[in-house]
Amino acid sequence: MSAFEQAVKTLKRNGYKTTGKRQRILELLYNSNKYMSAKEVQDKLKKMFPGISPDTIYRNLHTFVELKVVEETELNGEKLFRATCDVHGHHHHFICTVCGKTKELDCPLDLFQDQLPGYEVDSHRFELFGKCSNCLQLQSTN
Known part of the structure; x- marks a missing residue:
């Protein structure tokens, strides 16, 4: 099972629906090896979901952080997010x-x-x- 599939399974196990938006946010993060701001995530999803709001992005990202399927950090006062990686343990x-x-x-x-x-x-x-x-x-x- 891929890390992305495990993340989706974690959502379901915790009572969250796996909506198209949630899946696309997770796919975006799990298919890149980088931290992204919520604005970057929104910009990349605009074509597929033209009306997606910043609130929807932030709410989902923070839910993903709480579920430990996404990591967050802060740079220059801006929150950045990436897929949780556990390639070789604590790092x-x-x-x-x-x-x-x-x-x-x-x-x-x-x-x-x-x-x-x-x-x-x-x-x-x-x-x-x-x-x-x-x-x-x-x-x-x-």
């Missing part, structure tokens, strides 16, 4: 600030344990932001 991401593509990173938490004697970490977030190699190459040719 983090480098996120390109130009195109939104991501690269998986191993968790660096062990590097900090020596600096926290007597402390217990309950949770953490670690993300790196910058330009991917493709965007850097495009920038250098312009």
Whole structure:
């Protein structure tokens, strides 16, 4: 079963209908390896659903985050979303600030344990932001 199919199954298991809009939002996110803003999602779905509202997009994205089928982060005050990935267990991401593509990173938490004697970490977030190699190459040719 694909990750997309598992996400749809999670929706159904939690009592949500799998509407065309919900499926298309999930397909869009699961078919790309990048974070997207709600506005980007809306722009990509406009042809298929001309009247789709920003509220519909946001509501569904936040439902998907609650169900853990979509991840969210924030960059410059804007929420960004991507399909949840669990390729090799717990990990983090480098996120390109130009195109939104991501690269998986191993968790660096062990590097900090020596600096926290007597402390217990309950949770953490670690993300790196910058330009991917493709965007850097495009920038250098312009």
